[in-house]
Amino acid sequence: MSIVEKALKKQSLGAETASFAESPQASNPSPTLSSIKASGGGGLLGTYQRFFPEAGRFDVAPAALVGCGLAPHSKHEARQLAQFRSIRKSICDGLRASERVGQPAKRIISITSAFAAEGKTYTAFNVARSLARDGEYQVLLVDGDLAKRRLTTALGLMNADGLAEALLPGGAGLASLSVAFGDSDLAILPAGRAYASASERLASGELERQLGELVDRYPKLVVIIDSGPILLATEAEALVSASDAVVFVVRSGVTSRNAVRDAISRIGDARPVSFVLNAWESSGFGEQESYYGEYYGDVGG
Amino acid sequence: MKTHVQTPIESILEYARNAWRHRRSAIISAWVAFVVLVIAACLVPSQYESRAQVRINSSSVLEPLLQGVAVATDSDKQADLVRRGLLSRPNLEKVARASGIIRDTSTPAMLDGAIANLEKKIKIDGSAQSRVYSITYLDTSPKAARDVVAELLNTFVHESVDAKASDSQDAAAFFDQQVKEYAAKLSESERRLAEFKKQNIGFMPDDRGDYFLRLQQSMESLEKDKSELAVARRQRDALRSKITEGGSSSKPGVMPTPDQIQAAMAIDSEIAQNKRDLDALLLKFTDRYPQVVALRETIGRLESRRAAIGGGVRATGGSVSTRDTANGGAAVISSLEMALNTADVQVAALEARVEDSSRRVGALRAMASSRPEVEAELTKLNRDYGVTKDRYDALLQRLESAKTSNRVDEKSKKTIEVLERPVIATQAATHPKALMILIALLVALIVGVLVAGTRAELTPVYTTRRSLEEAFGLPVLGVVSRSLSDDTLAQERRELTFELSALAGLAGLALLIATQVAPISAFVTSLMEKGV
Numbered sequence: 126m127s128i129v130e131k132a133l134k135k136q137s138l139g140a141e142t143a144s145f146a147e148s149p150q151a152s153n154p155s156p157t158l159s160s161i162k163a164s165g166g167g168g169l170l171g172t173y174q175r176f177f178p179e180a181g182r183f184d185v186a187p188a189a190l191v192g193c194g195l196a197p198h199s200k201h202e203a204r205q206l207a208q209f210r211s212i213r214k215s216i217c218d219g220l221r222a223s224e225r226v227g228q229p230a231k232r233i234i235s236i237t238s239a240f241a242a243e244g245k246t247y248t249a250f251n252v253a254r255s256l257a258r259d260g261e262y263q264v265l266l267v268d269g270d271l272a273k274r275r276l277t278t279a280l281g282l283m284n285a286d287g288l289a290e291a292l293l294p295g296g297a298g299l300a301s302l303s304v305a306f307g308d309s310d311l312a313i314l315p316a317g318r319a320y321a322s323a324s325e326r327l328a329s330g331e332l333e334r335q336l337g338e339l340v341d342r343y344p345k346l347v348v349i350i351d352s353g354p355i356l357l358a359t360e361a362e363a364l365v366s367a368s369d370a371v372v373f374v375v376r377s378g379v380t381s382r383n384a385v386r387d388a389i390s391r392i393g394d395a396r397p398v399s400f401v402l403n404a405w406e407s408s409g410f411g412e413q414e415s416y417y418g419e420y421y422g423d424v425g426g
Numbered sequence: 427m428k429t430h431v432q433t434p435i436e437s438i439l440e441y442a443r444n445a446w447r448h449r450r451s452a453i454i455s456a457w458v459a460f461v462v463l464v465i466a467a468c469l470v471p472s473q474y475e476s477r478a479q480v481r482i483n484s485s486s487v488l489e490p491l492l493q494g495v496a497v498a499t500d501s502d503k504q505a506d507l508v509r510r511g512l513l514s515r516p517n518l519e520k521v522a523r524a525s526g527i528i529r530d531t532s533t534p535a536m537l538d539g540a541i542a543n544l545e546k547k548i549k550i551d552g553s554a555q556s557r558v559y560s561i562t563y564l565d566t567s568p569k570a571a572r573d574v575v576a577e578l579l580n581t582f583v584h585e586s587v588d589a590k591a592s593d594s595q596d597a598a599a600f601f602d603q604q605v606k607e608y609a610a611k612l613s614e615s616e617r618r619l620a621e622f623k624k625q626n627i628g629f630m631p632d633d634r635g636d637y638f639l640r641l642q643q644s645m646e647s648l649e650k651d652k653s654e655l656a657v658a659r660r661q662r663d664a665l666r667s668k669i670t671e672g673g674s675s676s677k678p679g680v681m682p683t684p685d686q687i688q689a690a691m692a693i694d695s696e697i698a699q700n701k702r703d704l705d706a707l708l709l710k711f712t713d714r715y716p717q718v719v720a721l722r723e724t725i726g727r728l729e730s731r732r733a734a735i736g737g738g739v740r741a742t743g744g745s746v747s748t749r750d751t752a753n754g755g756a757a758v759i760s761s762l763e764m765a766l767n768t769a770d771v772q773v774a775a776l777e778a779r780v781e782d783s784s785r786r787v788g789a790l791r792a793m794a795s796s797r798p799e800v801e802a803e804l805t806k807l808n809r810d811y812g813v814t815k816d817r818y819d820a821l822l823q824r825l826e827s828a829k830t831s832n833r834v835d836e837k838s839k840k841t842i843e844v845l846e847r848p849v850i851a852t853q854a855a856t857h858p859k860a861l862m863i864l865i866a867l868l869v870a871l872i873v874g875v876l877v878a879g880t881r882a883e884l885t886p887v888y889t890t891r892r893s894l895e896e897a898f899g900l901p902v903l904g905v906v907s908r909s910l911s912d913d914t915l916a917q918e919r920r921e922l923t924f925e926l927s928a929l930a931g932l933a934g935l936a937l938l939i940a941t942q943v944a945p946i947s948a949f950v951t952s953l954m955e956k957g958v
Contacts (some may be wrong), residue, residue: 197909198909198910198911200912201907201908201909202908203906205906205907205909208904208906208907209904209906211904212903212904212906215901215903216903221550223625244906245569247906247909248906251906269821329884338633345851372903375894377887377888377889377890377908378443378447378887378888378889379903380887380888380889381885381886381887382886382887383886384900385888385896385897388896389900391434398900399900399903400519400894400895400898400900400901400902400903401902401903401904401905401906402888402890402894402902402904402905402906403905403906404906404907404908405889405890405905405906405907405908406889406907406908407507407921419637422748426921
């Protein structure tokens with residue numbers, strides 16, 4: 126990437142970085158619930174809160190995001206942002222195409238994989254951020270991996286109520302338990318604490334109902350569910366069946382072909398499935414992926 | 427999104443990338459394989475070589491004997507015979523026992539195995555041309571190698587000398603017998619020839635020439651005798667008529683004149699002379715011969731002239747009757763009778779000769795049918811005799827030469843010359859252990875590659891967007907490249923460095939072992955022996 130391109134990228138990211146810097150938790154890598162509560166409600170209303178006025182708000186410094194493994198390292202940042210923009214563009218193209226022909230857009234997207242540690246959370250978080258940054262859609266990112274709660278843990282939301290509580294009878298509801306992230310159109314719904322009893326409630330269809338209500342209420346809302354590995358976590362299947370579309374993360378050079386085949390057959394063909402190839406390494410030849418990345422990167426920038 | 431069919435090169439590269447993920451197991455398996463192979467290579471015992479060389483001066487005995495008698499012995503065949511003779515089962519068994527390869531306790535199966543092994547490992551090279559044979563044997567024990575070769579050499583020398591001695595004796599005996607046989611044959615031939623000659627004594631061709639020549643000669647002499655007889659008879663008849671004439675004409679009627687008588691006598695003697703010439707000519711020539719014709723004409727003329735002179739004068743014995751006077755008549759007659767007697771004797775003698783000659787001619791003619799058969803038989807007998815005699819002479823000569831060469835051999839005792847005696851080798855033969863180590867390295871590397879390849883094959887993964895797309899026909903929203911922290915990157919670099927050094931270490935170790943293979947091999951062997 127040339128110096129000019131790098132400069133352009135920095136410029137495009139400037140606003141975001143600045144808004145993170147303004148945050149009082151900028152230097153705190155793991156914000157506590159109290160700090161979220163403190164910032165929620167009383168502070169600046171992010172664009173997201175136009176949709177979720179009841180939601181709290183929190184922010185995490187970019188360095189902390191990198192440290193907890195949710196954001197790319199600065200060395201790869203520009204390239205990865207471009208790659209995520211490319212993925213976002215594909216998703217948006219699909220959504221817009223549905224809208225154009227008057228069909229209900231598939232706005233509930235679960236992101237899963239065959240096994241753990243294949244990059245679901247990373248992909249979900251970055252795709253959600255990329256979508257939210259675009260401004261066209263508001264994004265609710267749900268931590269559906271009740272067993273590992275990786276997103277929740279990484280963002281320091283371990284003690285906050287979340288998905289598990291929302292599904293309890295007489296719960297507060299998804300929207301009210303989600304917290305706005307920074308000043309973008311992105312809200313996070315943590316996994317919650319009562320995850321032990323949440324699995325059966327996930328299977329009961331309650332989540333599907335609530336999500337349906339939510340997307341009905343907010344026509345520009347896209348829900349991204351970071352689900353567990355489909356071959357390991359039973360609730361992942363419930364989450365998949367509650368969603369309109371599935372993005373399947375394959376870790377390049379790690380996920381075995383057989384596992385992918387099993388996982389795809391478990392998801393079934395009731396909803397569209399598309400792939401994201403994660404942890405891809407350029408071989409130095411046949412750089413088709415890189416080409417796409419650069420191409421969309423340039424357009425997006 | 428355009429679909430793109432994967433090219434073979436892309437497939438290979440993808441496969442290589444998949445295999446690359448398993449490089450660590452590849453290196454580990456290469457190391458394990460290498461260590462195992464090196465230990466195995468070190469345990470392969472060293473081979474020691476022992477060698478002997480001999481020269482066989484075989485020309486001395488066998489060659490003069492067999493020259494011309496049998497088919498000349500092929501030199502390669504001879505070498506092959508030496509080889510086969512040496513590697514015969516009894517010989518090998520003897521060698522195996524003497525060198526301690528097999529013991530008395532060995533089972534027959536072990537014995538068979540040991541002997542088959544010996545036969546395979548003993549090398550006998552050489553050519554009958556140079557007459558130098560070498561015996562080579564490789565063994566893990568230098569002493570055993572030496573013993574085997576020494577024993578073989580021993581066998582070789584002894585067997586060959588004995589064989590040669592008996593060979594030459596056999597040959598001499600053979601020639602002796604042949605000579606005797608031929609001597610008997612020869613005397614038989616001689617006896618038969620003598621017998622035949624005795625039986626056909628008259629038919630033998632000798633100094634008188636052969637049969638036809640003799641027949642012709644006999645016939646000629648017969649003719650000559652016949653003509654002589656005819657002349658003698660005519661003379662006798664003339665004498666006889668003169669005597670009777672003289673007795674009857676004691677009183678002549680007309681007495682011729684003395685001149686007439688003289689002329690008549692001259693003509694008569696001339697006629698007689700001419701007739702004798704004519705007779706002589708007729709013996710050689712026919713009637714048409716010009717001289718004969720001329721003589722006959724002359725005689726005719728003379729006779730006509732004589733007739734003209736007068737019948738009073740008697741033709742023959744005219745000269746006698748010239749002096750035919752009354753008182754001399756009796757004397758003339760008695761002398762005529764004496765001549766007649768002589769003529770009679772001559773005729774009788776000639777008749778006997780003619781008879782003898784014609785009998786001989788008859789006998790020769792009668793012989794004509796049987797004579798050539800006898801001659802043919804004689805020729806055959808002569809030929810047989812000649813052949814037998816030639817053969818006998820040759821045999822006699824060869825027997826003499828064989829005896830002489832035998833004596834020469836016995837004197838020199840140098841039929842087998844040992845050029846090189848087997849010794850205990852101090853250094854292992856050039857067994858390519860260093861090469862084995864390098865091959866082990868190569869094999870180990872191949873094993874590593876195979877392990878990585880197999881693992882990649884057993885757990886296929888996706889490394890490209892295209893392979894993922896093609897596998898399910900589902901859209902790929904995009905790829906996310908690896909995001910490595912500096913720590914992770916450094917860790918990976920360290921790991922890669924470690925892996926590469928492990929590989930380099932393997933190669934270096936292989937080279938080290940290859941150059942120091944002998945001491946290492948000895949060390950490993952001693953370790954194993956201690957362990958055992």
